Amino acid sequence: MDPIKNDHRRVANIHTAEFMPIDTDGVPDGEVLQLNDARPLGAGFYVYRMASGTKSVAHRHKGDEEFLIIEGDLTDHDGTEYGPGDLVWLKDGTEHHSTTKGGCLIAVYADIPQDFPDR
Template sequence: MGKLKPIASEDRRVVNVKSADYIPFISDGIEDGSVLQLGDSKPLGSGFHIYRMTPGQTTVAHKHQSDEEFYIIEGDLVDHDGTKYGPGDLVWLRKGTEHTSYSPNGCLIVVYLDA
């Protein structure tokens, strides 16, 4: 590969997930949490991103058009069927799964969702 050159500033983005500015995520015309997504090659809320829910927030019921994977960084999340997730949990939901989630105390989640 030879000697690597430095990475140009326009080719790298770095933010701290605790202090970064999040963008409201709109689902079916309703604000549905907020998103931190550095890459701009995929629609907001798809690909790799951080999703934040405030205490007491419930997501809009939705059906995924692709598999969804998420990792709970902090906080708690409860799916509509009563399944509870907490820090350290890695979750996979099959394409076509319909669900809504509630966060009693707020949460920060790493998400991967194909566009």
């Protein structure tokens, strides 16, 4: 087996890598670390980070979404609370927004980038 070519591998450490700030129509909406630039931002596998005391923009999932809380806390708009180690699946079409008291780091897999129902 041949060694993996340099242009066939990307490595980033979630604690030291630079995350990309994202905003939705000028509203800050966390930060993303996504290595696969062949997929749209927010599609495939990525790490999402929210700062303490922030809220995500309300959105609708286009395709199922799965996420793992790595660090911190996250609360969905219906009051469901998640913490480190919680693995969550949200069905295609689910609408929600989330808040965090102390900040969080989440590993996410989404088939398709989310949709914003209020737009």
